[in-house]
Amino acid sequence: xxxxxAEFAPQFLRGALSQMLSNLSVDEAVLWVNEDKSLFxxxxxxxxxxxxxxxxxxxxxxTSGWCIDATSERSPQIASLFLNWPKGREWLDRQTxxxxxxxxxx
Amino acid sequence: MALEDVKVPKRVFNIxxxxxxxKPAEEEYWEKQARVARGKREYMEExxxxxxxxxxxxxxxxxxxxxGEVSMGKIDLQExxxxxxxxxxxxxxxxxxxxTAAEAERDSSRQSLMDAQLGHMKDQLGGQIDQLKxxxxxxxQDLGEQIGNITKFAEMLGYQKVEAxxxxxxxxxxxxKLEWSMQKESRDFQRQMKKDEREWQxxxxKLDQIRIDSxxxxxxxxxxxxxxxxxxxxxxxxxxxxxxxxxxNGGGSVTDTKTYHATAAEGEFGSVPCPVCNAAxxxxxxxxxxxxxxxxxxxxxxxxxxxxxxxx
Numbered sequence: 001x002x003x004x005x006a007e008f009a010p011q012f013l014r015g016a017l018s019q020m021l022s023n024l025s026v027d028e029a030v031l032w033v034n035e036d037k038s039l040f041x042x043x044x045x046x047x048x049x050x051x052x053x054x055x056x057x058x059x060x061x062x063t064s065g066w067c068i069d070a071t072s073e074r075s076p077q078i079a080s081l082f083l084n085w086p087k088g089r090e091w092l093d094r095q096t097x098x099x100x101x102x103x104x105x106x
Numbered sequence: 107m108a109l110e111d112v113k114v115p116k117r118v119f120n121i122x123x124x125x126x127x128x129k130p131a132e133e134e135y136w137e138k139q140a141r142v143a144r145g146k147r148e149y150m151e152e153x154x155x156x157x158x159x160x161x162x163x164x165x166x167x168x169x170x171x172x173x174g175e176v177s178m179g180k181i182d183l184q185e186x187x188x189x190x191x192x193x194x195x196x197x198x199x200x201x202x203x204x205x206t207a208a209e210a211e212r213d214s215s216r217q218s219l220m221d222a223q224l225g226h227m228k229d230q231l232g233g234q235i236d237q238l239k240x241x242x243x244x245x246x247q248d249l250g251e252q253i254g255n256i257t258k259f260a261e262m263l264g265y266q267k268v269e270a271x272x273x274x275x276x277x278x279x280x281x282x283k284l285e286w287s288m289q290k291e292s293r294d295f296q297r298q299m300k301k302d303e304r305e306w307q308x309x310x311x312k313l314d315q316i317r318i319d320s321x322x323x324x325x326x327x328x329x330x331x332x333x334x335x336x337x338x339x340x341x342x343x344x345x346x347x348x349x350x351x352x353x354x355n356g357g358g359s360v361t362d363t364k365t366y367h368a369t370a371a372e373g374e375f376g377s378v379p380c381p382v383c384n385a386a387x388x389x390x391x392x393x394x395x396x397x398x399x400x401x402x403x404x405x406x407x408x409x410x411x412x413x414x415x416x417x418x
Contacts, residue, residue, distance in 0.1 A: 019332075072399035072400045073400065076387070077377060077386040077387075080385075080386070080396065080397065080398060080399040081388035083397050083399050084388060084389060084395075084397055085390035085393070087390075
């Protein structure tokens with residue numbers, strides 16, 4: 001069952017990320033990047049526990065491009081910000097690495 | 107000096123078994139004395155008994171003797187009783203006479219007192235009637251007051267007021283009291299009803315508020331979980347959209363090769379609409395090229411100088 005759920009992990013995280021960034025304005029996103037804010041810290045403990053419960057072995061699919069694609073439907077402004085701003089893209093890369101470290105079970 | 111026979115063991119304590127059973131000398135002495143004393147006493151008793159048999163003693167005389175006589179006279183108890191009864195009868199007769207006299211005196215006093223009271227009342231009543239006549243003649247005094255006074259004196263003379271009928275004042279008062287009590291109870295009941303109604307309305311409002319709060323909480327929770335509950339639906343739509351786009355583009359890239367142009371202010375973040383899908387494209391500062399995140403259309407950004415405040 002856990003394995004089946006893990007198959008849906010990308011969609012699950014895609015929805016979560018999309019929901020999280022949908023309320024974010026461009027100015028706030030720029031502020032996050034400039035302050036190097038942790039995206040993992042913005043995820044509520046409940047979400048974290050749910051993602052951890054999936055016991056993901058690897059998250060190769062979690063890249064900055066995947067994140068941009070995930071948010072492009074609901075928040076094209078935010079997605080294009082990370083797509084067209086090198087500093088923003090770098091920040092997003094760092095966040096994906098942090099998320100992988102946090103959620104992948106040993 | 108005799109030689110000691112070393113082969114015979116030396117006797118340390120000389121113990122005489124007979125001597126050890128003997129009583130001490132003092133005890134033996136006192137026992138002997140007791141025996142002597144007992145023998146002497148028995149001897150003396152025997153001697154006394156012998157003397158008593160041979161010479162018996164005369165009987166003992168009383169210490170003193172009273173002689174003489176006292177005469178009590180002739181006592182006739184029946185005669186005494188008769189005399190006592192006669193004396194009691196005399197005394198009773200005298201007491202009855204005293205009582206009769208006292209009663210007669212009391213009756214005469216009562217009669218004289220009643221006569222005096224009656225005379226006094228008659229005098230008073232006569233005075234009152236005269237006063238009433240005078241008042242009626244002068245018209246100064248209240249007639250009701252005078253009637254009340256007359257009635258009072260008439261009662262003193264033995265006049266009995268006729269008992270009140272069913273329509274008298276006391277009954278009316280009782281009815282009034284009862285009505286007042288009923289009205290009070292009715293008012294209290296109405297007040298209690300209003301109070302209960304008010305409390306009930308408050309309770310309903312409270313429950314409504316609780317319901318609204320619960321619904322808001324539920325909606326919030328629903329919204330929170332919406333992203334998770336709609337995942338399959340979204341997934342399906344995303345997959346379908348992706349497949350449709352791929353089919354529409356013949357499986358090739360969705361990127362439009364045509365380059366569009368747009369303008370943005372220098373050194374600032376800006377936003378231009380995508381010429382293809384009309385989605386907002388955020389343009390980073392200092393960049394001259396932007397890509398739509400949704401349809402990947404590339405747009406060339408022409409930087410224009412921001413008009414200064416002076417020029418405005």
